[in-house]
Amino acid sequence: MKSTLAFLWASGRVLLAIIFVQAGIGKLGNLAATVHGMGSHGIPFPDILVWGAVALELGGGLMLIAGFLTRLVAILYFFYLIALIVIFHPYWTMVAEAARENRTLFFNHLAIVGGMLVVVAVGAGPYSVDALIWGRRSRRAPP
Numbered sequence: 727m728k729s730t731l732a733f734l735w736a737s738g739r740v741l742l743a744i745i746f747v748q749a750g751i752g753k754l755g756n757l758a759a760t761v762h763g764m765g766s767h768g769i770p771f772p773d774i775l776v777w778g779a780v781a782l783e784l785g786g787g788l789m790l791i792a793g794f795l796t797r798l799v800a801i802l803y804f805f806y807l808i809a810l811i812v813i814f815h816p817y818w819t820m821v822a823e824a825a826r827e828n829r830t831l832f833f834n835h836l837a838i839v840g841g842m843l844v845v846v847a848v849g850a851g852p853y854s855v856d857a858l859i860w861g862r863r864s865r866r867a868p869p
Contacts, residue, residue: 735851736793742841743790746803750784767813782806790845793854800845807839 753760757776764772764779786799815835817828850856 732852735848736853738841739793739796739845739850739854740791742838742845743787745838746783746787746790750780750782750787753780753783769813793850793856796850796854796856797846800842804839804842804846807835807842811835811839 753776760779761772761776764776769775782802786802789795789799790803811832815828815832817825817832820828
């Protein structure tokens with residue numbers, strides 16, 4: 727049973743990370759569109775800050791998959807996602823179809839925020855680099 731819970735723990739962490747890795751690769755594949763999108767939402771210095779977004783999404787996603795500095799990465803994602811929600815998906819300021827689309831994205835991002843809070847609470851789990859380096863400092867999975 728313990729190995730099943732450890733596998734589920736690691737699987738959940740990996741599944742949360744996939745969206746960020748994919749987004750980081752997507753940003754790299756179309757930097758100009760990403761910079762334009764950031765600039766159109768009022769983000770200053772988008773041609774520089776795009777690299778921070780790529781590093782967090784791609785690098786942080788890979789770190790989350792590996793379970794390396796997991797709680798730190800999850801906290802960073804928490805704040806990053808809150809900023810994305812407020813800046814890119816303020817559905818309450820929009821009308822009709824745009825509001826519906828952004829409401830869905832708002833709540834999708836909010837669900838991922840919840841997942842990051844769980845990762846902060848329980849840590850990387852036994853199948854992780856964190857466990858190899860620092861031992862089992864993560865809390866046990868709930869029964």
